[in-house]
Amino acid sequence: MIISSLLVVLGFASLIFGANWLVDGASSLAKKNNISDLVIGLTIVAFGTSAPELVVNTVASYTGLSDIVFGNIIGSNNFNLFVILGIAGLIYPITVQSSTAWKEIPLSLMVSIVLFILANNFFINQNLEISRLDGIILLVFFLCFLYYVFKQLQQEKTTAILAETKSNYKIWGLIIVGIAGLIIGGKLVVDNSIAMATELGVSQKIIGLTIIAAGTSLPELMTSIVAALKKNSDIAIGNVIGSNIFNVLLILSISSFVNPVKYDPNFNQELLILIGGTVFLLIAMFTGKRKKLDRWEACILLSFYLMYTTYLVAKEI
Numbered sequence: 033m034i035i036s037s038l039l040v041v042l043g044f045a046s047l048i049f050g051a052n053w054l055v056d057g058a059s060s061l062a063k064k065n066n067i068s069d070l071v072i073g074l075t076i077v078a079f080g081t082s083a084p085e086l087v088v089n090t091v092a093s094y095t096g097l098s099d100i101v102f103g104n105i106i107g108s109n110n111f112n113l114f115v116i117l118g119i120a121g122l123i124y125p126i127t128v129q130s131s132t133a134w135k136e137i138p139l140s141l142m143v144s145i146v147l148f149i150l151a152n153n154f155f156i157n158q159n160l161e162i163s164r165l166d167g168i169i170l171l172v173f174f175l176c177f178l179y180y181v182f183k184q185l186q187q188e189k190t191t192a193i194l195a196e197t198k199s200n201y202k203i204w205g206l207i208i209v210g211i212a213g214l215i216i217g218g219k220l221v222v223d224n225s226i227a228m229a230t231e232l233g234v235s236q237k238i239i240g241l242t243i244i245a246a247g248t249s250l251p252e253l254m255t256s257i258v259a260a261l262k263k264n265s266d267i268a269i270g271n272v273i274g275s276n277i278f279n280v281l282l283i284l285s286i287s288s289f290v291n292p293v294k295y296d297p298n299f300n301q302e303l304l305i306l307i308g309g310t311v312f313l314l315i316a317m318f319t320g321k322r323k324k325l326d327r328w329e330a331c332i333l334l335s336f337y338l339m340y341t342t343y344l345v346a347k348e349i
């Protein structure tokens with residue numbers, strides 16, 4: 033138990049340094065190439081911080097741990113939405129671009145609804161699962177998302193305010209080392225947290241929804257906190273929205289290719305919470321200060337998650 037605790041602390045340190053390097057490298061890449069921070073957040077940063085979910089889910093799918101797969105995906109997305117945006121919004125109110133309010137957030141909502149429909153097989157009378165065919169459907173949606181980002185990149189007309197002095201080698205070095213730090217740190221935290229939780233006899237579903245979901249979302253958490261502290265709202269929210277889209281469309285599709293993932297209808301409650309939370313975020317863009325997640329709205333997100341998680345754990349005990 034002591035060794036596991038020390039490794040968790042080491043994992044957190046790796047996450048903190050990795051997040052800082054990734055944000056610095058990604059921001060420098062954006063400035064040097066006149067690419068917006070939002071596009072970088074939706075792609076490079078989102079993919080990098082989603083790497084732990086990809087590793088955990090691939091292994092879980094291969095070994096037939098379907099509850100871990102869905103618990104990690106749905107739990108991570110809820111953690112991203114309620115906790116990470118909640119904490120980042122409390123640190124510094126998150127101002128978003130028009131495209132985020134009108135396109136990216138609704139797109140994230142649509143992805144959650146598509147997952148709900150496919151997982152429950154509303155149109156096909158067969159076993160509840162994400163089959164390989166469902167995985168292909170999700171992957172097609174993911175390719176459409178990448179096309180949307182590519183078109184947005186072409187339409188952007190950004191101008192660098194400050195000349196970026198970092199070399200390409202240093203920029204990509206920061207990004208690669210940062211992502212490596214996030215992956216290693218996430219794995220250390222997850223593996224050792226699971227080891228400690230297993231000793232306490234916690235169920236696979238609860239471990240997936242809480243410990244693994246929170247653990248694999250630590251890269252997103254650290255990255256968005258660092259971005260919020262640096263008042264970089266585009267990376268803070270782009271990281272969360274992009275990661276939620278990556279988790280469902282890319283990571284779950286890859287998991288289904290490894291093995292069809294059986295779906296437990298008990299996850300419907302968490303999926304509906306994810307859909308409801310995304311609707312709340314969308315509404316928040318048009319209340320109070322428009323196109324901004326205010327501190328009181330961020331507080332609502334964080335408070336709800338803490339209360340719901342307390343309820344889940346209490347029910348399990």
